[in-house]
Amino acid sequence: MAREPAKIAELDERKVKILTAVIRNYLETGEPVGSRTISKYTDLKLSSATIRNEMSDLEEMGYIFQPHTSSGRIPTDKGYRFYVDNLISEKEREIQEREELIIEKADKLEAVLKQAARLLATNTNYTALVSTPEIHRNKLKFLQLSKVEKDSLLAVIVVEGNIIKNKMIHTGEEIDEDTILKLNLLLNTHLNGLSLEEINLGLITLLKERAGIHSEIINSVIDAVAEAIRADEDLEIYTSGATNMFKYPELMDSGKATDIINTFENKEELEKIVNASLAENNAGKNEMQVYIGKEMASPAMQDCSVVTATYDLGDGMRGTIGIVGPKRMDYEKAMGTMQSLMNQLDEIYKKK
Amino acid sequence: MAREPAKIAELDERKVKILTAVIRNYLETGEPVGSRTISKYTDLKLSSATIRNEMSDLEEMGYIFQPHTSSGRIPTDKGYRFYVDNLISEKEREIQEREELIIEKADKLEAVLKQAARLLATNTNYTALVSTPEIHRNKLKFLQLSKVEKDSLLAVIVVEGNIIKNKMIHTGEEIDEDTILKLNLLLNTHLNGLSLEEINLGLITLLKERAGIHSEIINSVIDAVAEAIRADEDLEIYTSGATNMFKYPELMDSGKATDIINTFENKEELEKIVNASLAENNAGKNEMQVYIGKEMASPAMQDCSVVTATYDLGDGMRGTIGIVGPKRMDYEKAMGTMQSLMNQLDEIYKKK
DNA sequence: CGTTAGCACTCGACTTGGTTGAGTGCTAAT
DNA sequence: ATTAGCACTCAACCAAGTCGAGTGCTAACG
Numbered sequence: 089m090a091r092e093p094a095k096i097a098e099l100d101e102r103k104v105k106i107l108t109a110v111i112r113n114y115l116e117t118g119e120p121v122g123s124r125t126i127s128k129y130t131d132l133k134l135s136s137a138t139i140r141n142e143m144s145d146l147e148e149m150g151y152i153f154q155p156h157t158s159s160g161r162i163p164t165d166k167g168y169r170f171y172v173d174n175l176i177s178e179k180e181r182e183i184q185e186r187e188e189l190i191i192e193k194a195d196k197l198e199a200v201l202k203q204a205a206r207l208l209a210t211n212t213n214y215t216a217l218v219s220t221p222e223i224h225r226n227k228l229k230f231l232q233l234s235k236v237e238k239d240s241l242l243a244v245i246v247v248e249g250n251i252i253k254n255k256m257i258h259t260g261e262e263i264d265e266d267t268i269l270k271l272n273l274l275l276n277t278h279l280n281g282l283s284l285e286e287i288n289l290g291l292i293t294l295l296k297e298r299a300g301i302h303s304e305i306i307n308s309v310i311d312a313v314a315e316a317i318r319a320d321e322d323l324e325i326y327t328s329g330a331t332n333m334f335k336y337p338e339l340m341d342s343g344k345a346t347d348i349i350n351t352f353e354n355k356e357e358l359e360k361i362v363n364a365s366l367a368e369n370n371a372g373k374n375e376m377q378v379y380i381g382k383e384m385a386s387p388a389m390q391d392c393s394v395v396t397a398t399y400d401l402g403d404g405m406r407g408t409i410g411i412v413g414p415k416r417m418d419y420e421k422a423m424g425t426m427q428s429l430m431n432q433l434d435e436i437y438k439k440k
Numbered sequence: 441m442a443r444e445p446a447k448i449a450e451l452d453e454r455k456v457k458i459l460t461a462v463i464r465n466y467l468e469t470g471e472p473v474g475s476r477t478i479s480k481y482t483d484l485k486l487s488s489a490t491i492r493n494e495m496s497d498l499e500e501m502g503y504i505f506q507p508h509t510s511s512g513r514i515p516t517d518k519g520y521r522f523y524v525d526n527l528i529s530e531k532e533r534e535i536q537e538r539e540e541l542i543i544e545k546a547d548k549l550e551a552v553l554k555q556a557a558r559l560l561a562t563n564t565n566y567t568a569l570v571s572t573p574e575i576h577r578n579k580l581k582f583l584q585l586s587k588v589e590k591d592s593l594l595a596v597i598v599v600e601g602n603i604i605k606n607k608m609i610h611t612g613e614e615i616d617e618d619t620i621l622k623l624n625l626l627l628n629t630h631l632n633g634l635s636l637e638e639i640n641l642g643l644i645t646l647l648k649e650r651a652g653i654h655s656e657i658i659n660s661v662i663d664a665v666a667e668a669i670r671a672d673e674d675l676e677i678y679t680s681g682a683t684n685m686f687k688y689p690e691l692m693d694s695g696k697a698t699d700i701i702n703t704f705e706n707k708e709e710l711e712k713i714v715n716a717s718l719a720e721n722n723a724g725k726n727e728m729q730v731y732i733g734k735e736m737a738s739p740a741m742q743d744c745s746v747v748t749a750t751y752d753l754g755d756g757m758r759g760t761i762g763i764v765g766p767k768r769m770d771y772e773k774a775m776g777t778m779q780s781l782m783n784q785l786d787e788i789y790k791k792k
Numbered sequence: 793c794g795t796t797a798g799c800a801c802t803c804g805a806c807t808t809g810g811t812t813g814a815g816t817g818c819t820a821a822t
Numbered sequence: 823a824t825t826a827g828c829a830c831t832c833a834a835c836c837a838a839g840t841c842g843a844g845t846g847c848t849a850a851c852g
Contacts, residue, residue: 122844135796140845158802158845230588236581236598244596244606246588252606254596331702349701350683474815487825492816510816510831 098149104174105130106142107151111163111171115416118338120160165381165415168393172378172419197221197401200436202326204409204429209329211425214413215352217394219362220324221405227283228313231275233305238262241305243312255312259305267302274298275309284314323407325358336414344391348412351388360385362408365396376423381415391415395422397430401437450501456526457482458494459503463515463523467768470690472512517733517767520745524730524771549573549753552788554678556761556781561681563777566765567704569746571714572676573757579635580665583627585657590614593657595664607664611657619654626650627661636666675759677710688766696743700764703740712737714760717748728775733767743767747774749782753789 099107109130113121123139143161146152151167154160163171201218208216230246239262245253278295279287292310296303330352339345351357364385365377380393389412396410409429411422451459461482465473475491495513498504503519506512515523553570560568582598591614597605630647631639644662648655682704691697703709716737717729732745741764748762761781763774 120844124844136844137796137798137846138794141795144846154845156803158843159804160844230586230594232586234582234584234596236602242582242596242598242604244586244594246594250588250608252594252608254604254606256602256604329705331698331705334698346683346686353681353683472815476815488815489825489827490823493824496817506816508832510814511833512815 099170102132103142103146105132106139107146107163107167108171108175110143110146110152110161111167114163115418118336118414118416120155120162122160125160163415165383168380168415169383172380176420176423200433201407201409202328204433205326205328208409208411208425208429209332212411212413212418212422213329213332213335214411214417214422215330215332216328217358217361217396217408217410217412218326218328219358219407219409220326221399221401221407227281228279228287229281231272231279231309231313233257233268233272233275233309235263235265235268241268243309245313253312257305257308257312259308263302263305271299271302271305271309275306279313287313323359323362325355325362327352327358333412333414336416338416339391339414342391344388347388348392351386357386357388361389361394361396361410365408365410366398366406369398376426378419378423393417393419395419395426397426399430399433401433451522454484455494455498457484458491459498459515459519460523460527462495462498462504462513463519466515467770470688470766470768472507472514474512477512515767517735520732520767521735524732528771528775552785553759554680556785557678557680560761560763560777560781561684564763564765564770564774565681565684565687566763566769566774567682567684568680569710569713569748569760569762569764570678570680571710571759571761572678573751573753573759579633580631580639581633583624583631583661583665585609585620585624585627585661587615587617587620593620595661597665605664609657609660609664615654615657623651623654623657627658631665639665675711675714677707677714679704679710685764685766688768690768691743691766694743699740700744703738709738709740713741713746713748713762717760717762718750718758721750728778730771730775745769745771747771747778749778751782751785753785 106126109126110121113125113129123136123143126139126143127134127136143152146167147154147161150164151170152161152163155162198220201220205216205218208214227248228245229248229250230244232244234242234244236242236256239259241257241259241263243255243257245255247253274295278291287310292306295306295310299306330349333345333348334340336345339348361379361384364379368377369375375397377396378393379396381390384390384392384394391414392412393415394410394412395417396408398406398408400406409426411417411426413422458478461478462473465477465481475488475495478491478495479486479488495504499506499513502516503522504513504515507514550572553572557568557570560566579600580597581600581602582596584596585593586596588594588608591611593609593611593615595607595609597607599605626647630643634643639662644658647658647662651658682701685697685700686692688697691700713731713736716731720729721727727749729748730745731748733742736742736744736746743766744764745767746762746764747769748760750758750760752758761778763769763778765774
């Protein structure tokens with residue numbers, strides 16, 4: 089969780105080269121990487137022995153470690169962090185535009201988000217994570233009661249951001265059209281433009297008085313409004329491609345993959361991740377975040393990394409999109425794909 | 441897929457006893473069961489040698505088989521089928537009422553179904569599968585346009601079964617209240633009570649004529665109605681507890697579990713199962729189905745069994761609920777839990 | 793002084809051979 | 823028809839040995 093900057097100054101140029109070589113190689117193979125491999129892999133002409141010394145230093149400094157005595161090295165969380173912070177940003181921009189994901193136009197936001205998740209998952213071979221927007225400051229924009237059957241009314245509620253909610257209200261007795269008209273007028277004059285917080289007990293009492301014998305209905309309506317708005321507060325989170333986790337032996341073999349997929353079914357855990365991302369993004373807009381291992385709040389995820397971004401569709405509709413993968417995920421690709429997706433989301437919802 | 445009746449007549453009483461003993465034992469342990477085990481397990485006092493002979497017969501008849509030479513026996517699909525068809529029905533009824541699942545009342549059908557799935561999964565330790573109802577013959581029950589902003593109308597559409605759909609229509613120009621009133625009257629007098637099929641081109645043309653300069657809006661509305669209704673035709677399917685599949689070694693070790701969970705993410709495959717169940721249930725109402733291994737259309741599922749039931753909430757709202765588990769699932773428990781759930785669903789939606 | 797070659801050492805992964813035990817099929821005796 | 827007995831099979835387990843990739847350390851080299 090605590091995330092230190094990991095300054096580049098701490099390492100001289102050669103160490104940086106070796107560290108990145110280790111990381112790059114490990115990203116590809118998923119196996120611990122030894123000194124001999126590095127000595128051939130890099131352009132600097134050094135023998136394996138020298139590399140060994142440097143690697144020993146790097147280990148002491150906490151960037152890499154050995155899973156068991158005398159085997160190759162593997163990057164630590166700190167190592168990955170360094171890599172992500174200092175070494176990606178340059179390359180990323182070139183790649184990101186390489187191939188465009190294609191989001192078919194779909195009208196409903198929910199469908200778009202689901203499709204986005206699927207796209208991310210299939211493109212990256214990791215797991216995608218999408219949270220539906222949390223509705224901020226939702227003011228009531230439109231409220232209407234209509235008679236649908238003899239003894240039931242339909243309340244249609246539209247809040248800022250054009251979120252529409254419906255609620256059937258069973259009245260028990262028949263209500264005539266005239267009364268409905270009056271109720272509609274009453275409700276609209278008093279409630280329109282208000283936010284949930286502004287609809288307090290005093291206002292409700294006032295409304296009930298005005299409604300006279302139909303105060304019962306007012307109750308139902310207020311309930312409906314409250315419930316409708318509240319219902320959107322516990323946000324939905326979709327995942328897609330969860331089983332991609334199985335493709336990575338280091339997770340599969342240790343049985344971690346199962347744990348991880350289990351937490352994908354657990355809303356609370358996912359919320360932790362999403363919320364962390366949202367919070368961090370309140371200040372710096374539209375930046376991508378990368379959380380590595382223990383930087384994540386969720387314990388089961390400590391063998392993963394996640395790339396998150398926050399989308400903002402205006403009207404206070406903000407949500408998070410994430411790509412979850414093993415620590416040795418291809419950060420460049422993940423971030424590139426994510427960026428591309430965000431661009432497209434922007435495009436779709438900007439012209440509307 | 442082909443499902444033979446598996447008559448009880450084919451087997452004498454002793455063979456039946458031995459077969460059930462094999463199956464019961466295998467259901468519990470998940471390991472191949474040998475002759476010695478059976479000779480102790482059953483009440484009939486026979487030596488292992490005799491059992492061996494009988495088992496040899498049963499193998500020849502296709503009820504059991506050996507995973508490799510000289511190991512215990514495991515039931516075949518045919519064996520399970522026999523068990524489910526002939527040996528459960530008596531016991532099942534007693535058990536089913538044993539413990540009541542508790543569905544908290546929730547207003548929205550979707551939420552209820554999701555919760556039902558979660559309940560099934562946690563109660564049985566298998567994977568639950570729920571399809572949202574396919575809406576049959578949905579007649580238009582209520583249709584209303586309202587002005588929400590200067591240049592946008594909200595169309596609220598209610599179809600039989602109280603399915604509510606909303607659609608924003610951007611008009612480009614401002615529409616005055618009077619026109620909206622007229623349009624509403626026009627639409628309601630002509631469309632109310634009609635099904636999708638009945639809204640044909642002739643009717644649409646008529647409406648457009650009557651609407652005069654606002655024929656544009658009629659177009660949008662008809663589109664909205666059509667889309668709203670059609671949108672519900674590609675049914676949603678929820679799964680819950682998918683990871684429970686990992687709990688069964690015979691699936692886990694062979695890597696089948698991964699395949700299975702993968703198909704849980706694949707809508708088309710799930711539809712096969714759901715549709716098979718729905719079709720079969722058109723005739724005999726409210727019966728439970730059991731599909732074993734190859735009886736299922738989906739190839740990846742051939743190491744599973746599934747217990748399905750069809751719920752019917754009236755108004756042509758029918759859908760399928762399923763419990764997916766390994767072939768050696770506890771059929772009694774699964775069927776009992778399912779029955780209990782169906783009862784509760786019935787109860788919730790009967791009194792409404 | 794940084795770099796390199798060489799050597800001893802470690803340790804997981806794999807192979808081999810042997811043992812065990814559950815289970816079978818078959819045959820002969822009851 | 824049932825059972826006891828025997829030879830056989832085969833997965834699972836274990837111990838010992840080999841292999842190879844990799845390390846740390848030291849001494850030599852430019």
